[in-house]
Amino acid sequence: MQEYINKIICGNCAEVMAKMPDNCVDLVVTSPPYADNRKNTYGGVSPDRYVEWFLPVSGEILRILKNTGTFILNIKEKVVGGERSCYVLELILEMRKQGWLWTEEFIWHKKNCFPGKWSNRFRDSWERCLQFNKNKSFAMYQDAVKVPIGSWAKSRLKNLSDTDLIRDETKNNSGFGKKVANWLNKETVYPTNVLYLPTECSNKNHSAAFPEELPSWFIKLFTRENETVLDPFVGSGTSAVAAKKLGRNYIGVDIIREYCDLSESNLKKSEHEREQCHQYGLTTQEAN
Amino acid sequence: MQEYINKIICGNCAEVMAKMPDNCVDLVVTSPPYADNRKNTYGGVSPDRYVEWFLPVSGEILRILKNTGTFILNIKEKVVGGERSCYVLELILEMRKQGWLWTEEFIWHKKNCFPGKWSNRFRDSWERCLQFNKNKSFAMYQDAVKVPIGSWAKSRLKNLSDTDLIRDETKNNSGFGKKVANWLNKETVYPTNVLYLPTECSNKNHSAAFPEELPSWFIKLFTRENETVLDPFVGSGTSAVAAKKLGRNYIGVDIIREYCDLSESNLKKSEHEREQCHQYGLTTQEAN
DNA sequence: GTTCCGCATGAATCGATAG
DNA sequence: ACTATCGATTCATGCGGAA
Numbered sequence: 001m002q003e004y005i006n007k008i009i010c011g012n013c014a015e016v017m018a019k020m021p022d023n024c025v026d027l028v029v030t031s032p033p034y035a036d037n038r039k040n041t042y043g044g045v046s047p048d049r050y051v052e053w054f055l056p057v058s059g060e061i062l063r064i065l066k067n068t069g070t071f072i073l074n075i076k077e078k079v080v081g082g083e084r085s086c087y088v089l090e091l092i093l094e095m096r097k098q099g100w101l102w103t104e105e106f107i108w109h110k111k112n113c114f115p116g117k118w119s120n121r122f123r124d125s126w127e128r129c130l131q132f133n134k135n136k137s138f139a140m141y142q143d144a145v146k147v148p149i150g151s152w153a154k155s156r157l158k159n160l161s162d163t164d165l166i167r168d169e170t171k172n173n174s175g176f177g178k179k180v181a182n183w184l185n186k187e188t189v190y191p192t193n194v195l196y197l198p199t200e201c202s203n204k205n206h207s208a209a210f211p212e213e214l215p216s217w218f219i220k221l222f223t224r225e226n227e228t229v230l231d232p233f234v235g236s237g238t239s240a241v242a243a244k245k246l247g248r249n250y251i252g253v254d255i256i257r258e259y260c261d262l263s264e265s266n267l268k269k270s271e272h273e274r275e276q277c278h279q280y281g282l283t284t285q286e287a288n
Numbered sequence: 289m290q291e292y293i294n295k296i297i298c299g300n301c302a303e304v305m306a307k308m309p310d311n312c313v314d315l316v317v318t319s320p321p322y323a324d325n326r327k328n329t330y331g332g333v334s335p336d337r338y339v340e341w342f343l344p345v346s347g348e349i350l351r352i353l354k355n356t357g358t359f360i361l362n363i364k365e366k367v368v369g370g371e372r373s374c375y376v377l378e379l380i381l382e383m384r385k386q387g388w389l390w391t392e393e394f395i396w397h398k399k400n401c402f403p404g405k406w407s408n409r410f411r412d413s414w415e416r417c418l419q420f421n422k423n424k425s426f427a428m429y430q431d432a433v434k435v436p437i438g439s440w441a442k443s444r445l446k447n448l449s450d451t452d453l454i455r456d457e458t459k460n461n462s463g464f465g466k467k468v469a470n471w472l473n474k475e476t477v478y479p480t481n482v483l484y485l486p487t488e489c490s491n492k493n494h495s496a497a498f499p500e501e502l503p504s505w506f507i508k509l510f511t512r513e514n515e516t517v518l519d520p521f522v523g524s525g526t527s528a529v530a531a532k533k534l535g536r537n538y539i540g541v542d543i544i545r546e547y548c549d550l551s552e553s554n555l556k557k558s559e560h561e562r563e564q565c566h567q568y569g570l571t572t573q574e575a576n
Numbered sequence: 577g578t579t580c581c582g583c584a585t586g587a588a589t590c591g592a593t594a595g
Numbered sequence: 596a597c598t599a600t601c602g603a604t605t606c607a608t609g610c611g612g613a614a
Contacts, residue, residue: 119591142407193412
């Protein structure tokens, strides 16, 4: 097992995982290639074969995950022929037959989604983050993701655009005012199952980079320091970088050599930034 | 048909709809009783029988809906035994077999969701609003739900740069001047598929009232004035009130006499408010 | 050092045109 | 007839350079 810790491994993730022992990983967080996308990079899994393609992967994850571990799957179905594809729904049902518990569906509500205009559809600004478990009693450290109420209110007010103001006029004033009053007494609150994050804008040289905050949030929620986080479709390495920054062990797998190299490079870059922070006497926490 | 227009009908909605003619309704928007919920009011449909219970209803809706019409289903699966139930996923798959197109899944992101704290779960702050159609080409009036543009636009459009000119020229040889004019005058943008609305605070004497803005938004998006909106589980009458306020015809059905009375009462109340507004020389639009 | 402003870009989708 | 490619459309964010 030790040979996988804090490594990026190039290979087919189902085959790589097959060599790993049972019950050895605390969290799997990944964003696999979506159906029929990225034809030039991952080979383009078609929607009607997606489930059969993914099940061997989820089967290996089920085996190597600890009994108290969690599997977070970030995914969204494409539009095909004017209709939402059903492969994600079918995948959930099949994974349950495989032995998984479908514990929860978190929503990533994207602040800045892709632009576009169509006659029969609005812009898609959300994705699914499906939570699967082996067992009803799994590890969850809710206090690690509590939101300081002060900064919440501050950023909320700072970002209050004209849009927000006008949208807010419609709501019931008395009820909301009462709620705010309640919140003022607390220093931190628990979040909900909706994550409201911007998409990553900077160039990652990878076609599907999710924001670091997304894996980071789940890593804090479902693991403690020195535990192990696996991403079988590590891509540009975002989740590995997040795990490392948070003092967790990472294991990254990708079938594309180029992406493995990119992950290594991003890991080095983040390590370099950490060192610079130490030079200036900052903690990495403050720097982020 | 005329006997149903602007009426609240007490009865089993599948039976009531069975008497209605084909292709007579422009929009169906409803929030049916969720599985195993509201045991004391709707008799408590259990999760494992939910699909078989709902399919006759969706079958009748498929028949009475116009070919260009839309069916919006507001629903969220319950947690049963620590796991999300799968009846909504199964329902979508079965409704497709029935002939429906699953066009889109809108998310209602609740601003102020129900409070609570559990050891293995955060508060649930979103619900599905599933869009189904009979036909790929359905009626959609996107301009009716445009929202104010973000405040970023003010500074962004203050002075257009050279690159803006170049970018647009490369994509479109002919009509650049027209484009600039469009952007400069633009004060509203199209929304996304996430609705960020507060939950209803006021007491509706109904166990599952959704905010009026939710049906209101879909009514504006999918119908024009004098068209017909049906809610087969009308409950406290929210969607009927919304339709009436927007100058649409409503048809409300509920199996519970008490809820039919409540709907009638809420419709009267909204009519009364409208009259009061006229007395003060306000339009109903301004009052809302 | 701080704020401001310009700019590229991001898991997109549809309809028309071409092969 | 059916698939593949291409252009047009569009919004908000974080970054880097400048004031």
